[in-house]
Amino acid sequence: MTRSLVISAPASGVGKTTVTLALARAYRDRGLKVQCFKSGPDYIDPAFHTAATGRASVNIDGWAMHREAIEALASRGADADLILAEGSMGLFDGVAAPGVSSTGSTSDIAEMMGWPVLLVIDPSGQAQTAAAVAAGLRDFRAGLRLAGVVLNRVASARHEDLVRRAMARVGIAVFGALPRYAAITLPKRHLGLVQAEEQAELIDLIAEAARFVTGHVDLDALLQSAACAWAAPRAVRRLNITPPGQHIALARDAAFSFVYPHLLEAWRAAGAEISTFSPLADEGPDASADVCWLPGGYPELHADRLAANTRFRGALRSFAETRPVHGECGGYMVLGTALTDADGVRHEMAGLLGLETSFAQRRMHLGYRLAELAMPMPGYQTGARLRGHEFHYSAIVSQPDTPLAVVRDATGAVVAETGSRRGHATGTFFHLIAEDR
Structure with missing residues (x-):
């Protein structure tokens, strides 16, 4: 016990x-x-x-x-x-x-x-x-x-x-x-x-x-x-989370660090390989990977470096010409056209999506999200239902691309942060936690 x-x-x-x-x-x-x-x-x-x-x-x-x-x-x-x-x-x-x-x-x-x-x-x-x-x-x-x-x-x-x-x-x-x-x-x-x-x-x-x-x-x-009657179940099922690809290039540094540990473990348990790269070090995704994933984090604190790292942005664009790239929250913002920081300075981002965001006027977006995909994204087809969570202070200046999903909050109300898709690039403001089934 x-x-x-x-x-x-x-x-x-x-x-x-x-x-x-x-x-x-x-x-x-x-x-x-x-x-x-x-x-x-x-x-x-x-x-x-x-x-x-x-x-x-x-x-x-x-x-x-x-x-x-x-x-x-x-x-x-x-x-x-x-x-x-x-x-x-x-x-x-x-x-x-x-x-x-x-x-x-x-x-x-x-x-x-x-x-x-x-x-x-x-x-x-x-x-x-x-x-x-x-x-x-x-x-x-x-x-x-x-x-x-x-x-x-x-x-x-x-x-x-x-x-x-x-x-x-x-x-x-x-x-x-x-x-x-x-x-x-x-x-x-x-x-x-x-x-x-x-x-x-x-x-x-x-x-x-x-x-x-x-x-x-x-x-x-x-x-x-702390004594209690709980005991671990004898038969443990594998988590029902689909990896976005067989070989995943994962952005990982101080600007891209919001990844749920259970998500990475589930990807690996399903047989996926994960290789990391650092956009802040001006690195691009592994050329042998079949999908690139940019998690959330604090890109707004490093926007000037990300904008200056042309090798990273060029490699990401080249990758997206033939393979899917997905961003969550901060990663989504970096896939967009531009990010304006809290001081009002506008920084050019990767430009794979038309999204433009701003931190100049803080507005909190917080809560659970249930998304039904209107377009496919890495690992999931149209109609898939995903559960996640959104927490950021950025505002949408422009979101011109095809909406990725119908997204609702925990009460069932539709929210404006639909995510978007352009070519092989997709992104969401919510962070994936689990599949809804």
């Missing part, structure tokens, strides 16, 4: 990621095998998890994935001593209409898997009310088991005592209380946390967070609370 915990909170921004990383590293330092997961669509947290545990972390998503796919991904923790699944947003936050398995909330995953929940509670600006919040979350829906809480950013010993006493009165275990400590704060960026591969001091930061948590959390009691 593997011990498991879902780490959640009443809301975003209370320290779930920091606590997850600290606990993962602290238990690893004790000699335990720790397997992390991320509930919901997120590229950045799994990379941090991997750095903390030494084991690849993957996303599990109740809105986009069928239960058997979630169980297949969760089975990678069968040989672990402890599973830590980091939630997204607040414990019960999901979309209004359920997807293939659930609304996408962290609580749905916890209930589906039978994993107990550890709440990270930030009692800043309150005391006993924190216990009312925790008790409300515990009692909001039957079927969830609350292991207890870790208090984060407590102001003083007196503050901690007030909250602990209130938690005791409502029967909620407090496994530890963390004082405010800026040294373990992860830096931010406009789309979320800075990526793990960009932080040279990440390992030291995680190690310091682990030492800090070890000194303030009862790790033995918390580990005991």
Whole structure:
């Protein structure tokens, strides 16, 4: 039996990621095998998890994935001593209409898997009310088991005592209380946390967070609370994700790094070969590949270099003369005609599509997407239904090409970001998570 915990909170921004990383590293330092997961669509947290545990972390998503796919991904923790699944947003936050398995909330995953929940509670600006919040979350829906809480950013010993006493009165275990400590704060960026591969001091930061948590959390009691009845399924199905080609040239660097690990694993499991190249290093796709895939990332932060890298853009254009090229979100923008950065500077892109985008006036596009293809794209024919997620701050200046798909949000409403196709080039603003079947 593997011990498991879902780490959640009443809301975003209370320290779930920091606590997850600290606990993962602290238990690893004790000699335990720790397997992390991320509930919901997120590229950045799994990379941090991997750095903390030494084991690849993957996303599990109740809105986009069928239960058997979630169980297949969760089975990678069968040989672990402890599973830590980091939630997204607040414990019960999901979309209004359920997807293939659930609304996408962290609580749905916890209930589906039978994993107990550890709440990270930030009692800043309150005391006993924190216990009312925790008790409300515990009692909001039957079927969830609350292991207890870790208090984060407590102001003083007196503050901690007030909250602990209130938690005791409502029967909620407090496994530890963390004082405010800026040294373990992860830096931010406009789309979320800075990526793990960009932080040279990440390992030291995680190690310091682990030492800090070890000194303030009862790790033995918390580990005991993680006992649950879940066991990995004996027969594990392969994920139902079609690779876009037999040999995939994948753009991979600081500008193109938003790739779901489960997607790459599924491609390889289906027999596909993946070779990477760096547009920022002015490299083009492998000439022997039969498809090129440009994932999302932060091209707007590197737009001047991408515009100046004529070897990359020339090689990409030559590739697209005979073979398919697909871009997701940032990759889609780079396949377009031009990208205007946040300072209003217009940069020429690859020009394989007529799309022109701008970050000059930030407008957030966020949410799950269900796409029905009106045109084929690599790996999928017309009529295929794909589930994904969109998150960016760019605006469409022009999108003149043939729409790639009819795209709807989680409520079923049609969105304007249809993706597009021109010749062998295709692109979408949403990132593919799973096939809808």
